[in-house]
Amino acid sequence: MPQQERIETRPARMRRAVRWLTTPLLPDDYLRLLNPLWSSRELRGRVVQVIPETETAATLVIKPGWGWTFDHKAGQYVGIGAEVDGRWHWRSYSLTSTPTDEAGVISITVKAMAEGFLSGHLTELAAGTVVRLAAPAGDFTLPDPPPAKILFLTAGSGLTPVMAMLRTLHRRDELTDIVLVHSAPTEHDVLFRAELRSLAEQHPELTYVERLTDREGMLALDRLADVVPDWTDREAWACGPPAMLDAAEKAYAAAGVPEKLHLERFSVDLAGAGGEGGTVTFERTGRTAEVDGATTLLEAGEAAGVQMPFGCRMGICQSCVVPLLKGSVRDLRNGTDHQEGDRIQTCVSAAAGDCVLEV
């Protein structure tokens, strides 16, 4: 990456020259008023299409603006910011499109969660809406070339990163011996159902196992061999609700092959352990916020108007880490307390009493 930055492209040179005309602003600050996508200062995209997938899920097809490089890896997620009543809110979603897209668009698939504030809003966005984007990130990706034997273990919207992988493998005609075991409550809840069936028909090397949990019950991962007899021989990628991933970790550890399992904790379970709440002071910006023990420090900071660093918003990427200067905070996933001097992930931590963050 730094290598690339050193080689100055012609547009970059031009932009620097034009800056003399627009200082202290960037040329982008003017151009984006003509077209919101003509700015690389902040990554933006325009929603070009909203495709309903199930009753509660929709795929957003987004045309990214300047500064987007179509070089993400299948399985990575992207940050998406949308404006609700004047405020920008951010969440992360797996990209479901393949990395190189001739149409110049990317897609994410969003499931409206009952308790989710932004997801419901996103699934109802109108075509033409401008959203903000954060560069793709995440290491829930396949190696290149892909392993000879693969197991994908997914549930609900945990299918989305795997869908990007399958589409990419299909496009490159690189499908190896793959078993996909996907769980959803009913057949109406299965994302991309027709496409999955068609892929399995076209590629004999792909086995698609559908588990409808309302009828058949949850898949017992300690009895995975009943469904995939050779599972311990396969390199596995699993994405789904926390309980399923915990069970998968246990099963792989018990079988003595923990290294075969790659996880994406797609939605974090923050209900584990609340903090006490308290007054959070943001040292550098001089702001304070009264928060309860369930609100993450990231949300609290953003609500107080602090420019908090952020990334995945689910405890994966460490982009949001800031030093804790005073007090203690609690990791909402597991109840671990962090003390003064620790560097903490604000997206999964809440105040356990008064605390001071260096941001």
Place this chain on the structure above:
Amino acid sequence: MAITDIQAYAHLTDEDVEAIGAELDALRRDVEAARGDSDAEYIRRAIALQRGLAAAGRITLFASAFPPAWLAGTAFLSLAKIIENMELGHNVIHGQWDWMNDPEIHSTNWDWDTTCPGEQWKHSHNFVHHTYTNVVGKDNDVGYGILRVTRDQKWHPVNLGQPVYNAMLALLFEWGVALHDLDLEAIRKGKKDRGVVRKQLKQIGRKVGRQVAKDYLVYPALTGPQFLSTLTANATANIVRNLWSYTVIFCGHFPDGAEKFTLEEFETETKPQWYLRQMLGSANFHGGRLMSFMAGNLNYQIEHHLFPDLPSSRYAEMSERVRALCDQYGLPYTTGSLAHQYAQTLRTIWKLSLPDSLLQKTSDDAPETHSEKFPLPAVA
């Protein structure tokens, strides 16, 4: 002697002060809860308008040798610079729009179209001026280190030149602002760390270089043979902006009724008393929507000083509740026409160029400053 005991000066009981504080806290909460789409739309439209005017001005000046184009281009550019400095720069850097969580309209990322670096402004203005508002000896905005604007400041023969310094400051306001955070007086007295001064000078130098190059070199050169007429247009726009921002800002704390305070008052004050100092130390001026917009809503200086980080678009409606509160407790709500407020300001500056021995009033009962020895009239 300025005010040391606000409650004695304003005939307020402890309960009154608590009640005023609670009412103002409630006002803040109400506005915070109401902020939304319409506010966001307001600031975005202001930004679009300002950038449109700036672009129109620059483009029109490509015909700057043609007098009507010179005039129109200069007007567009002057308006753009005024809006940028007042409604956008000053207010965004205050964090009034930080609640939007938009990195492009945020106090941490904004730099404005003047020679003063945004970061230094945050210190000299947001911190020093808004914390120590009108505390003589602490708030460098009380006379900006070169003017005697209250009898609380000791007279020095150098003050005889005040009418001239004042006119110079009005014309060159942006340069005064650029040097403000350096605190020349502290440097002169050797109270300021040299390393810090060097760092600040470097920052100012960089900003000045880019600003000067843009207005006095790059754009004039781009218009080729019209170099000189473009240069004069740009210089005129900068001066128009200087005169206007000087006027608005001087009418914020220097008209009669904008009280001054002692360090002792500051050191012992509570949060509600802080509110009182902001209210009594600031002055508004009348203005319709256009005037308020061009003044960055700083004609609501009282509301701005009570709530420097709430969106400027809300000051007009907030002023009704603030004014009602002042009426209820018999507190002055200092306001008047812009001409009236500026006339008082100018009179004070000129008058105070003279030593106290030639003046009638003392710092206990002068138009620009009082003390609790001459309290406000008691409410019936």
